[in-house]
Amino acid sequence: MKHYFNPMSRAITTDWMLKELDVQHERIHIDLAAKENNTPEFRRINPMGKLPVLVDGDTVVTEVFAIxxxxxxxxxxxxxxPAISSEERGAYYRYLFVAGNTIEPAFTLAACGYEHPEPVTAGWGDLSRVHTTIEEMTPETGWALGDDFTAADVVFGGLLDFAATFKWMEPSPKVAAYIERIRQRxxxxASHSAFS
Known part of the structure; x- marks a missing residue:
């Protein structure tokens, strides 16, 4: 497996996931300042020219949460x-997809100083509903699915960590405690050491 990476990109989350798994892979550093992500060679791998990218044999996976x-x-x-046949799989999918489909778009828009003119037509609604969703989905103790740390925590918890770090939100005590548990792993x- 090849992991196309730069620590100043969202690839930090997939790097963290790979470290949680402790699986062998080749890390390929893409120099964003030198625009290596815009070379024809890289654009053949990911036409968006974005990081991260995971190449596993003939399989190319882009997008943090998909990786x-x-x-x-x-x-x-x-x-x-959780196992595919597990009843927990539905909750697991919810944590994976609410991060990219709802939370990040709403926060990104707000960070740019924009407000959707008709939030009910946007897939993420409005910031008030996003904050309520975060609060309700954040576990009081342990992890997203209970006692076991999963990719749901890397995705959901990682995005909350990012949002708190870059002041996209002021975390409640419950959310702050969850982020702190994440940061102790x-x-x-190991993956975030450059930011410590």
Missing amino acids: CAYLADKFPEKQMA PAYQ
Whole structure:
């Protein structure tokens, strides 16, 4: 497997996921300042010219949350996802997809100083509903799915960590405590050491 990476990109989350899994892979550093992500060679791998990208044989996976889901399913013995037949799978999918489909778009728009003119027509609604959703979905103790840390925590918790770090939100005590539990994980610390 090849992981196309730069620590100043969203690839930090997929790097963290790979460290949680402790699986062998080749890290390929893409120099964003030198615009290596815009070369024809890289654009053949990912036409968006974005990081991260995971190449596993002939399979190319882009998008942070898709890569985390792919890796969790590729290595089921690492137990980073509930079994496909598990009743927990629905909640797991919700954590994976609410992050990219709802939370990040709403926060990105707000960080740019924009407000959707008709929030009911946007897939993410409005910031008030996003904050309520975050509060309701954040676990009081442990992890998103209970006692077991999974890719849902890398995705959902990782985005909350990012949002708090870059002042996209002021976390409630419950959310702040969850983020702190995330930050105590050795794999998180190894992947985020440049920001410590």
